[in-house]
Amino acid sequence: xxxxxxxxxxxxxxxxxxxxxxxxxxxxxxxxxxxxxxxxxxxxxxxxxxxxxxxxxxxxxxxxxxxxxxxxxxxxxxxxxxxxxxxxxxxxxxxxxxxxxxxxxxxxxxxxxxxxxxxxxxxxxxxxxxxxxxxxxxxxxxxxxxxxxxxxxxxxxxxxxxxxxxxxxxxxxxxxxxxxxxxxxxxxxxxxxxxxxxxxxxxxxxxxxxxxxxxxxxxxxxxxxxxxxxxxxxxxxxxxxxxxxxxxxxxxxxxxxxxxxxxxxxxxxxxxxxxxxxxxxxxxxxxxxxxxxxxxxxxxxxxxxxxxxxxxxxxxxxxxxxxxxxxxxxxxxxxxxxxxxxxxxxxxxxxxxxxxxxxxxxxxxxxxxxxxxxxxxxxxxxxxxxxxxxxxxxxxxxxxxxxx
Numbered sequence: 582x583x584x585x586x587x588x589x590x591x592x593x594x595x596x597x598x599x600x601x602x603x604x605x606x607x608x609x610x611x612x613x614x615x616x617x618x619x620x621x622x623x624x625x626x627x628x629x630x631x632x633x634x635x636x637x638x639x640x641x642x643x644x645x646x647x648x649x650x651x652x653x654x655x656x657x658x659x660x661x662x663x664x665x666x667x668x669x670x671x672x673x674x675x676x677x678x679x680x681x682x683x684x685x686x687x688x689x690x691x692x693x694x695x696x697x698x699x700x701x702x703x704x705x706x707x708x709x710x711x712x713x714x715x716x717x718x719x720x721x722x723x724x725x726x727x728x729x730x731x732x733x734x735x736x737x738x739x740x741x742x743x744x745x746x747x748x749x750x751x752x753x754x755x756x757x758x759x760x761x762x763x764x765x766x767x768x769x770x771x772x773x774x775x776x777x778x779x780x781x782x783x784x785x786x787x788x789x790x791x792x793x794x795x796x797x798x799x800x801x802x803x804x805x806x807x808x809x810x811x812x813x814x815x816x817x818x819x820x821x822x823x824x825x826x827x828x829x830x831x832x833x834x835x836x837x838x839x840x841x842x843x844x845x846x847x848x849x850x851x852x853x854x855x856x857x858x859x860x861x862x863x864x865x866x867x868x869x870x871x872x873x874x875x876x877x878x879x880x881x882x883x884x885x886x887x888x889x890x891x892x893x894x895x896x897x898x899x900x901x902x903x904x905x906x907x908x909x910x911x912x913x914x915x916x917x918x919x920x921x922x923x924x925x926x927x928x929x930x931x932x933x934x935x936x937x938x939x940x941x942x943x944x945x946x947x948x949x950x951x952x953x954x955x956x957x958x959x960x961x962x963x964x965x966x967x968x969x970x971x972x973x974x975x976x977x978x979x980x981x982x983x984x985x
Contacts, residue, residue: 582753583687586650587710589742590683592718593657594622594676596738598804599723599822600731602811607731608666612947616936619804621670623796623929626677627922634685634918638911639769642686643755649686650746653679658739661732681925685917688901692913693756697848701855701902705841708897712830712837716823719807723822759910775912779919784907784979787972788856789923794965795863795896796928798870798958802829804932809955813948814879828883829890836862836894844899848906853973855899855906860973862895863966867959874956896965907976931958 597604601615610618636645656676663669688704695703722734770778779785806825810816816824840858847854869892872885901917908916935954942950 582749583646583691584707584710585745586646586683586749587687587707588714588717589650589654589738589745590680591711591714592721593653593714593738593742594680595715595718595803595826596657596722596734597660597673599719599807599818599825600726600734601804601808602818603726603731604669608669610666612936612939613933614666614936615808616804616932616934618669618673619800619932620929622673622677623800623925623932624677625674626681627924627926627929629678629681630685630918630921630925631915632918633682634915634921635772635775636682637685637689637914637918638775641755642690642914643749643753645682645686646690646753647746647749649679649682650749651743653683654739654742654746656739657735657742659735661735661739681918681921684901684921685914688905688917689758689910689914690755692901692905693758693760693910696762697906699845700905701841701844701848701898702838703841704900704902705837705898708837708841708900709834711897712834712894715803715830716826719826720819720823723807723819726822727817727819762910770911775915778909778912779916782907784972784976785904785916785920787968787975788904788907789920791859791863791965791968791972792900792920792924793927794961794968796924797931797934797961799893799931800925800928801931801935801955801958805935805951805955809951813877813952814882824883828886829893832887832890833894833897836891837898840895840898841902844902851977853977855903856969856973856976859896859899859903860966860969862892862897863962863969866892866896867962867966870962871956871959874952874954874958896969903972 597618604610605615653676656672656679660672663672687707691703691707692700718738725733725737807821810821810825811818840862844855844858847857851857866889869885869889873882873889876882876885904916904920905913935951938954939947939951942953944950944953
């Protein structure tokens, strides 16, 4: 059930990126304003995330998930009623506000069903919905928009999400906090105690920094890849909506359960096993990001996008599972919320960075500027790898001290 909710969480947010060329034509938007459409969602998402995390540690996670699903689905529907740039920004911001409540509640709930022995696999399966929602949301939105206008996809996705919420009311169950660790968590921590646990855990801080860097790249690809394919490789809008997501995210969907299985096995032998899997994905992924930006060959582009997707799946498999290895159950919702604040707050600069680089870069054409901006993402991915490796070493050292 959470897989389906996560699917629409991402389909709803990705749909608008597939219709950016149509929005540009209808409202006369430049690249900076298009980038702002992608960024405003993430900024609001990030700003509200700590509160969403605190709520997930104190309120019913089932109720939070259902309420969030209804609200973001309504604002997805409301996107179709927008008549100018300001209304688009407002609706995107409100969609981000509602969607931020989902992941802290869902991840904390899953962590109470699955212990360290199966947590990576469970969260990896859930993560595959991100890719499925991104691919199908992008493709379906592009096809519907190309045939019937850019508003039609939002008339579809919004109502379906609301219907799904009614299914959850009847069938979604919530375990007690700490159930997977067989621990009794009858009382909640105070806000101060919760924050102290999180901010005094160096491993968690390093992982959050890495998530910022990884999300910087993820939001660039989510926002700009369809338009990049239209402008540089002359794809149609429908083809770009599919191609811009399917190679990367289908490869990630294939890689993430394998990486989750590998991480669950490694963590039995190596304290930082999940982080090691993530670091490998980041180092290799940096190379393929560079090729995506620099190549002029369609074949090389598609190969590079596929390989980047595989590497991204290795990193994504442990985003929350690695974090939860270091945080006790009563603080996990808040930890996920703060991680989303850091990741999406910083990551939101990605689309805006590409927009500014495209418009004001020093190359002869905007396409060349966009290519350079995307290729630079390889450096950002290497920084993420360094942070994850540092987190792994700190965690292994602290774990070694505890066992002595």
